[in-house]
Amino acid sequence: MQYDVLIIGGGVGGGSAALNLAARGFKVAIVEERDWGGTTINRGSTPKRALLASAETHFRMTQLVKNVAPLSWSEMASHSAKVTLAANQRYGNNLVNSGITTIEGHATFVNSKTISVHGQEYQAKKIILATGARPRRLEFPGSHYMEHSASFLKSSNLPDNITIVGAGIIAFALASIATEAGKKVTIIQHNQKALRIFDQDLVQVLIKRLEDAGVIFKFDNTIQNITELSTGFYKVTTDQDCFETKAVYCAAGRIPNTEDLNLSAVGIKTGPQGIKVDENLRTSNPKIFALGDCCDVPVPKLSNYAIYQGKYLGNNLQKSVQFPIKYPTPALTVFSIPKLGQVGISTQQATNKPELEVKTMDIKNWQTYARNGDDLAQLKIIFNKGSQQIVGAEVLSQDADQLVDYLSLLIQQHVSANDLQQQLFAYPSQASDLYGIWQSK
Numbered sequence: 001m002q003y004d005v006l007i008i009g010g011g012v013g014g015g016s017a018a019l020n021l022a023a024r025g026f027k028v029a030i031v032e033e034r035d036w037g038g039t040t041i042n043r044g045s046t047p048k049r050a051l052l053a054s055a056e057t058h059f060r061m062t063q064l065v066k067n068v069a070p071l072s073w074s075e076m077a078s079h080s081a082k083v084t085l086a087a088n089q090r091y092g093n094n095l096v097n098s099g100i101t102t103i104e105g106h107a108t109f110v111n112s113k114t115i116s117v118h119g120q121e122y123q124a125k126k127i128i129l130a131t132g133a134r135p136r137r138l139e140f141p142g143s144h145y146m147e148h149s150a151s152f153l154k155s156s157n158l159p160d161n162i163t164i165v166g167a168g169i170i171a172f173a174l175a176s177i178a179t180e181a182g183k184k185v186t187i188i189q190h191n192q193k194a195l196r197i198f199d200q201d202l203v204q205v206l207i208k209r210l211e212d213a214g215v216i217f218k219f220d221n222t223i224q225n226i227t228e229l230s231t232g233f234y235k236v237t238t239d240q241d242c243f244e245t246k247a248v249y250c251a252a253g254r255i256p257n258t259e260d261l262n263l264s265a266v267g268i269k270t271g272p273q274g275i276k277v278d279e280n281l282r283t284s285n286p287k288i289f290a291l292g293d294c295c296d297v298p299v300p301k302l303s304n305y306a307i308y309q310g311k312y313l314g315n316n317l318q319k320s321v322q323f324p325i326k327y328p329t330p331a332l333t334v335f336s337i338p339k340l341g342q343v344g345i346s347t348q349q350a351t352n353k354p355e356l357e358v359k360t361m362d363i364k365n366w367q368t369y370a371r372n373g374d375d376l377a378q379l380k381i382i383f384n385k386g387s388q389q390i391v392g393a394e395v396l397s398q399d400a401d402q403l404v405d406y407l408s409l410l411i412q413q414h415v416s417a418n419d420l421q422q423q424l425f426a427y428p429s430q431a432s433d434l435y436g437i438w439q440s441k
């Protein structure tokens with residue numbers, strides 16, 4: 001069978017490229033070996049945020065009133081499973097309804113224009129790799145007892161005492177959800193630094209809040225051994241400590257899926273960060289492109305970037321891709337309780353840049369935050385001293401994700417204090433608070 005474009009990987013990156021190409025009249029086929037929507041829809045932000053919906057609501061209630069009923073994990077899990085299944089089905093149906101041929105199975109290259117799935121060959125003028133990434137595995141005696149974020153997110157009966165290895169972006173979300181559901185959580189981190197790209201003052205506030213909620217952080221601990229006990233517990237041994245837990249989840253980073261594709265047959269180069277691509281997302285084979293978590297790009301491996309890269313290839317592939325990809329203002333959020341958001345230039349990047357000024361604002365008494373009991377809310381804004389333009393921000397708040405998105409628009413569109421005064425926002429709201437960011441400078 002012959003197509004204009006074949007895409008390997010039906011996650012949000014591959015799906016975004018497929019939908020954009022199909023909308024432009026290309027004959028497109030997409031291959032998926034596991035589940036439509038990939039990590040995001042089935043094992044990432046969709047189930048995570050569905051579980052977080054209950055956990056956050058519970059936390060917000062406990063900030064405002066006494067005697068809030070405990071959460072039931074089975075009810076949270078069944079809500080998350082329903083939302084996730086619906087999203088998965090919608091994702092697959094949307095591809096089919098958009099005129100895209102969907103193929104289920106594992107794809108490997110035969111040559112630069114041909115792939116094979118279950119022994120059936122498919123040909124295309126151009127091929128896009130969007131095979132994503134998988135959890136990094138650590139190797140030590142008993143490491144096979146460790147599970148990963150996917151089994152946490154799918155669990156219908158999360159154990160009441162769990163351990164997470166790695167104090168990164170996944171660990172903080174899982175720990176916040178589990179703690180609010182009444183579980184005992186231990187986090188093991190091999191060095192001193194949690195959430196290393198975020199503002200470390202705000203990270204310390206978040207760690208303290210999780211510790212107050214019962215999370216045990218074991219920094220400078222390297223996990224060395226896990227043994228199964230007859231009591232239903234596992235014994236975890238680190239180079240500093242030894243303790244018992246009912247489940248261990250490894251959240252120590254992710255590695256790109258570049259194996260089992262026969263990439264060497266088509267001359268595609270890879271490295272530890274993934275498939276090598278140029279600024280047009282073209283691999284070392286000019287007919288083959290790559291995007292999302294599987295490729296080595298100088299931007300975070302996130303759903304929003306994978307979708308953006310898919311749109312870029314969807315819009316440019318017909319012109320043989322003449323223009324390099326340009327990324328808009330970066331924005332990301334740790335979906336912990338409260339959330340930690342970052343947009344534009346970070347406080348770490350602003351260090352030693354004399355033209356930039358970091359302004360720290362304790363915003364917990366602002367109406368928006370005070371009325372929600374958001375008593376840890378803090379904002380750090382990075383201004384350009386000359387233009388007074390906002391160029392970045394770091395924020396800790398129950399609604400950090402929304403504030404980061406508003407600020408991202410201000411930064412991307414170079415909105416000034418004067419421009420904002422011409423805007424009419426509903427009041428009082430997070431958006432209307434934005435006037436105050438300049439005023440309180």
Ligand SMILES: Cc1cc2nc3c(=O)[nH]c(=O)nc-3n(C[C@H](O)[C@H](O)[C@H](O)COP(=O)(O)OP(=O)(O)OC[C@H]3O[C@@H](n4cnc5c(N)ncnc54)[C@H](O)[C@@H]3O)c2cc1C
Pocket residue numbers: 008009010011012013014015031032033034035036037038039040043044045048105106107108130131132133149150170257260261291292293294301302303304305306335
């Ligand atoms: C727990 C968790 C939470 C996350 N939360 C967020 C978040 O809140 N916000 C955010 O922006 N990002 C988040 N991420 C990151 C985000 O999920 C990824 O960046 C995103 O899924 C990448 O999309 P992708 O299409 O490149 O890869 P994937 O979604 O991984 O899709 C790749 C697909 O390719 C398929 N595939 C691989 N090899 C083959 C083959 N040979 N043949 C056929 N099919 C193949 C796989 O089965 C998979 O479905 C999270 C990740 C995790 C694990």
Ligand SMILES: NC(=O)c1ccc[n+]([C@@H]2O[C@H](COP(=O)([O-])OP(=O)(O)OC[C@H]3O[C@@H](n4cnc5c(N)ncnc54)[C@H](O)[C@@H]3O)[C@@H](O)[C@H]2O)c1
Pocket residue numbers: 138165166167168169170171188189190191193194195196221222223251252253254300301302332333334335
């Ligand atoms: N909200 C979001 O945007 C979001 C949410 C979840 C995941 N993601 C994506 O998924 C990726 C993977 O998330 P992650 O949390 O696994 O990775 P991460 O890179 O955020 O964190 C991994 C942590 O594990 C630590 N670590 C590494 N080896 C270790 C070891 N042997 N023992 C103990 N600690 C160890 C690292 O120092 C780091 O702190 C992220 O980088 C991001 O791209 C994004």
